[in-house]
Amino acid sequence: xxxxxxxxxxxxxxxxxxxxxxxxxxxxxxxxxxxxxxxxxxxxxxxxxxxxxxxxxxxxxxxxxxxxxxxxxxxxxxxxxxxxxxxxxxxxxxxxxxxxxxxxxxxxxxxxxxxxxxxxxxxxxxxxxxxxxxxxxxxxxxxxxxxxxxxxxxxxxxxxxxxxxxxxxxxxxxxxxxxxxxxxxxxxxxxxxxxxxxxxxxxxxxxxxxxxxxxxxxxxxxxxxxxxxxxxxxxxxxxxxxxxxxxxxxxxxxxxxxxxxxxxxxxxxxxxxx
Numbered sequence: 001x002x003x004x005x006x007x008x009x010x011x012x013x014x015x016x017x018x019x020x021x022x023x024x025x026x027x028x029x030x031x032x033x034x035x036x037x038x039x040x041x042x043x044x045x046x047x048x049x050x051x052x053x054x055x056x057x058x059x060x061x062x063x064x065x066x067x068x069x070x071x072x073x074x075x076x077x078x079x080x081x082x083x084x085x086x087x088x089x090x091x092x093x094x095x096x097x098x099x100x101x102x103x104x105x106x107x108x109x110x111x112x113x114x115x116x117x118x119x120x121x122x123x124x125x126x127x128x129x130x131x132x133x134x135x136x137x138x139x140x141x142x143x144x145x146x147x148x149x150x151x152x153x154x155x156x157x158x159x160x161x162x163x164x165x166x167x168x169x170x171x172x173x174x175x176x177x178x179x180x181x182x183x184x185x186x187x188x189x190x191x192x193x194x195x196x197x198x199x200x201x202x203x204x205x206x207x208x209x210x211x212x213x214x215x216x217x218x219x220x221x222x223x224x225x226x227x228x229x230x231x232x233x234x235x236x237x238x239x240x241x242x243x244x245x246x247x248x249x250x251x252x253x254x255x256x257x258x259x260x261x262x263x264x265x266x267x268x269x270x271x272x273x274x
Contacts, residue, residue: 029060032241036064038074038086041187042204043263044111044228048087050261051254052245059244070187072097078231079103085245087111088204090226093142096165106237107229109246110270112258114203115226116146117216118154121193125215129156129198131177136192136199139183141167146220147200148172151179154218203267204228213266222268 035056039045045065053063066083068074074086075097089097091107098105118135137147145167151157158174169181182196189201190209201211213219220226230249232242248254250272258264258273 030241030244032084032239033060034062034064035085035241035245036066036083037245038066038068038077038083038088040068040071040074040088040204041208042088043114043207044087044204047112047254047258047264051251051257052248054253055248055251056244061241061244070185075101075103075105075231078105078233081233084236084241085230085232087230088228089231090228092164092225093140094229094231096140096142099165104234105231106234107231108237108242109230109249110224110227110272111230111249112264112267112269112273113222113226113228114207114213114267115222116143116150116200116202116220117206117211117213118150118198118200118218119190119193119206119211119216120198122197125217129154129177129179129217132180133177133197134180134182136182136184136189136196138186138189138200138202140186141165143186143202144168144183145171146202146226150200150218150220153221219266227268227270 037048039048045067056063066077068077071089071093074088077083078086079101090113094105094107097103135151138144142164145162145164148157148159148167148171152159156177156179157172159171160173162171169183172181182192184192186202187205189199190205190211192199198217203213206213230245236242255273258269
């Protein structure tokens with residue numbers, strides 16, 4: 001009997017010690033306590049703060065927001081491990097970047113994305129686009145193609161089919177109205193509205209500069225490859241922290257934050273929000 005009592009006490013002590021040993025380890029939080037996430041001007045940082053960050057913080061993450069002027073800077077920072085992820089580009093642009101830079105970034109989840117649109121400060125909405133009008137367009141091939149599609153869908157030009165990475169203004173094969181195409185850095189398009197008749201403005205830059213999707217002369221017919229993604233290095237795509245970011249976007253917290261805010265009217269939504 002004495003032996004049974006001693007054995008019982010030993011087992012109880014061992015189990016208690018084990019429980020104490022596990023307890024602090026569980027309370028330490030994630031193995032990667034700080035997540036550095038990059039953004040360029042646009043609506044993506046606000047959506048992240050409203051719906052994703054609360055879910056990550058519940059799991060013990062600290063979040064550091066890093067803002068960049070251009071997508072190239074944001075992608076370089078991910079590739080060099082200066083930040084963990086960025087939210088600012090669609091898959092076609094990402095693939096083009098990888099091809100040109102010999103990098104290995106991948107998208108892990110789609111995010112709500114405003115479409116590119118054609119805007120003007122000089123001409124009232126609904127008036128015809130006159131022959132000889134000047135139109136600013138992005139100078140990178142991938143987004144130039146999107147701008148040309150918008151002009152095509154408005155009946156202003158015809159273009160040949162080309163790989164996104166190879167598109168130039170020379171792909172315009174018919175331009176009956178003599179539209180003058182002015183390539184420039186995509187982020188400069190909203191400012192160019194003071195100097196040109198029209199500008200094809202990427203959705204994030206349009207939102208950031210106060211342009212309303214409802215005031216566009218035409219919006220692109222956005223398909224999945226042009227819905228923006230959270231990008232990480234391929235080697236990090238299956239890490240716990242990357243999957244926790246995915247879970248944050250697919251959470252009820254994020255869904256409520258987006259669907260309850262009229263700001264997102266006109267955005268193209270990922271399937272998980274429909």
